[in-house]
Amino acid sequence: MAWFRASSCLGNLAIRRSLSQGGSYAVRARNLPSQNRCFHSTIFKRKEQASPVPRAVPLSRLADSFLDGTSSVYLEELQRAWEADPNSVDESWDNFFRNFVGQASGSPGVSDQTIHESMRLLLLVRSYQVNGHLKANLDPLCLEEREIPDELDPAFYGFTETDLDREFFIGVWSMSGFLSENRPVQTLRSILTRLEQAYCGSIGYEYMHIEDREKCNWLREKIETPIPMQYNKDRRVVILDRLIWSTQFENFLATKMKTAKRFGLEGGETLIPGMKEMFDRAADMGVENIVVGMPHRGRLNVLGNVFRKPLRQIFSEFDKNSKLEDETGLYTGTGDVKYHLGTSYDRPTRGGKRFHLSLVANPSHLEAVDPVVIGKTRAKQYFSNDLDRTRNMAVLIHGDGSFAGQGVVYETLHLSALPNYTTGGTIHIVVNNQVAFTTDPRSGRSSQYCTDVAKALNAPIFHVNGDNIEAVVHVCELAAQWRQTFHSDVVVDIVCYRRFGHNEIDEPFFTQPKMYKVIQKHPSSLEIYKNKLLESGEVTQEDIDRTQKKVESILSEEFLNSKDYVQQRRDWLSTNWEGFKSPEQLSRIRNTGVNPDILKKVGRAITVLPEDFKPHRAVKKVYEDRARMIETGEGLDWAMGEALAFATLLVEGNHVRLSGQDVERGTFSHRHAMVHHQETGDKYCPLDHVMENQNEEMFTVSNSSLSEFGVLGFELGYSMENPDALVLWEAQFGDFANGAQVIFDQFLSSGESKWLRQTGLVVLLPHGYDGQGPEHSSARLERFLQMSGENPYEIPQMDPTHRNQIQKCNWQVVNATTPANYFHVLRRQIHREFRKPLIVMSPKNLLRYKFCKSNLSEFDDIQGHEGFDKQGTRFKRLIKDQNHHSDLEKGIRRLVLCSGKVYYELDEERQRLNVNDIAICRVEQLCPFPYDLIQRELKRYPNAEIVWCQEEPMNMGAYTYIAPRLYTAMMGIGRGSVEDIKYVGRAPSAATATGFLKKHQNEQAEILRLAMQPEPINCPYSSHSN
Ligand SMILES: Cc1ncc(C[n+]2csc(CCOP(=O)(O)OP(=O)(O)O)c2C)c(N)n1
């Protein structure tokens, strides 16, 4: 009987005890009062050892934390409340009191029963539902010491052994599950037996924290089945076959690649059959696409056995001499280690359906891929019109250490129910091998379970003993059913072990000697299952041998073939990206100007609000001003430039999505993309009405949760799905982007090179020195530039017809200074045959600055108009001096190169001082560096002193990026050396900016003074300066 479980692990008790004394293994004991635990022992121990029968505990003294923290007089209070108003209590309690009060004594067979006895029994039942998992047999090694809570002891409720065969009245329930069997009278023994089977076997269910009764009932129905769930022979044969594949794959690699790191799954092999059954069940329930994210552990096994990546290919990747296809023009990037690579596959199910599986490539940074997977899934749902989100599903696999430790797990979980981020539920599988590298759970988390973080989301959590393959398969299927039924997250926690060290060359005995002594002797889950099936007589030894031989011979054959395997063209373009160019295939440069009629038409559409709509007064004015900008064609501001970029991309059929903190209004109150009716609170989004009957989601602007890592990761994943989408993430202030540093470093700047995946994600980072202090001034421009992969000492091919500098760079960093240029750089993201991340240092005070305006004619494609230059209207990588200088200006004594809003301050100062021999050029695109245009300006001013001017401290901003490139450009035309580059800007500094406004103003004034001073500029901040 399952509730005698403790005795089945008796063999290990001695080990447990000595381990806990030694203190080397995590003991997650709860501090429980020691009295009243005796009933367990009276049941489990022989009579002479039995402790005295405890006294019943008065109801009012019952510890009722398991009833979600209500008071200790819970039942009495509940009864009083029910008597006053039956509707004031939960329906289940209403039923309870209805059944009992005034009836119990009259019911046949229960005449000797008190109401309180039945109530106590009910509490015991609920206690199993709430806490049964604490007694479940979860640890295959039987090493984990867990105190069984008093609430699971019948003695706690006053029951004694003599009650075991007494019949108790437990009522007739409308509630599903255990109490719904319509057997109002049962013996305590049969009740306990069922409770133990349901809640304390190889699966520990945590679900009573879910507030929704319908969901709890659904689960109860699945858990508290009349008889325990069993698979039939056919299913068992399939499960065995899958377990053989999973196990032998690892064994094979272990023998063939003894010294290679592969982060094997040994000890957790049941993951593979579990996943496969989960996917089959999901596909049966309508899932067509599954996007998977997972860490290193078991990845090769998942790739081979679940994704069906050709085994020969996997094996060949271990071979240092493996051949790369020598196809000309093949872009191979820098590559990545084999256990980070992604793949995709169309997989048939046992039920005859097909579904598509994609594994997202990820870096070593554990859990960083989580939001990326979710974002990609959401994009799949948008592009396949999967409105109820049942056809596209995300599955995330985690380690126990990383699930508990990494904050991005929480950030990702918290996106799960947000309307613009939900994917209708993610299935999380934790491969809980009870160790993280060398760290025990005791040092790795403060919570009981590594999965506790998911409870905040009301996700059910199924802990399962990883040695019990059928239990693993069962909860995997249940998770799929839950996801498809309730469209919310669910967690499967496979408690297993790690047979070897962290990787195959690591020695686990250094740090976990006692655990590994047990592991050494522990049979594999395959052994355990084989024995079980042999015992049941459902399979014979010959059947098993035949399957094992077949698997062995396929593995060996694939291994042989791997020697001649030639790596195929890397699968870097999924269907949506067909025709897109790799960094080595030249893509045509296109203009981004828009027909003026279209501009007017969409401009009008996005500047009107419905007649009966009452916006805030100030917002009304914003929209009136915008309407005027369109009508007059003059004075278009930043927000208008952006809105026009979005609107024109929408009419061209693209999807536009902008997300980030407070982006709907805009941190600086400039965007007002979502307008709020001041009386009803209704919202109106003008960009949803660019076209008639526009799909509501085609333009999405969405305030996000207060997360950078999670949300940026999500948008990155979103952007990778389909190139016909302009996806933007805006940081509240640029500084906050460093909360998402992993996404910048590991994905955005290097993803294409490592994994051959493109993204056109746009990142808007408010940046600029306006006296707001160290944390609101700098978006850390220098960091983005430092990560640029360009060689600063080599001028790439700049001829317009051969130029693929921008395709070869890893990302673009721009600091646009006009609304029109911002409009064009956004449109350029989509109007090209490749995608490249775009980092925008976006303005703050320029949003309303009187001179930061553009005319509508700079947006159109009319020859002769302001924005039209030699090639047409497009983004200007460099804006030359506004004084209409000719091709040769010998009288200019200084050329000030700068980027961003400091330009306007320099220009104002120049006008104030009436200086006319200084030219100011704006480098709008810093990366890739516009060598051609810089050289053009250098030639225009042959006698000018060359100055780089910036607001940031010398060790920050663009200076260290600009200097070698400017030098290379100068060298290319024989114009001076590196000493000829003069710096004007703030002194080197630890903090990005001063916190004192006065100091800021002085510093800013000094920059302007220096840049305009009549004397030549010496290099400041050096010992040679004067
Ligand atoms: C963010 C991050 N920090 C540290 C590491 C280094 N590291 C690699 S595996 C590992 C242990 C992971 O433990 P767990 O999540 O339990 O997975 P397991 O290896 O046990 O399967 C650590 C610390 C990492 N890869 N990523």
Ligand SMILES: [Mg+2]
């Ligand atoms: Mg682990």
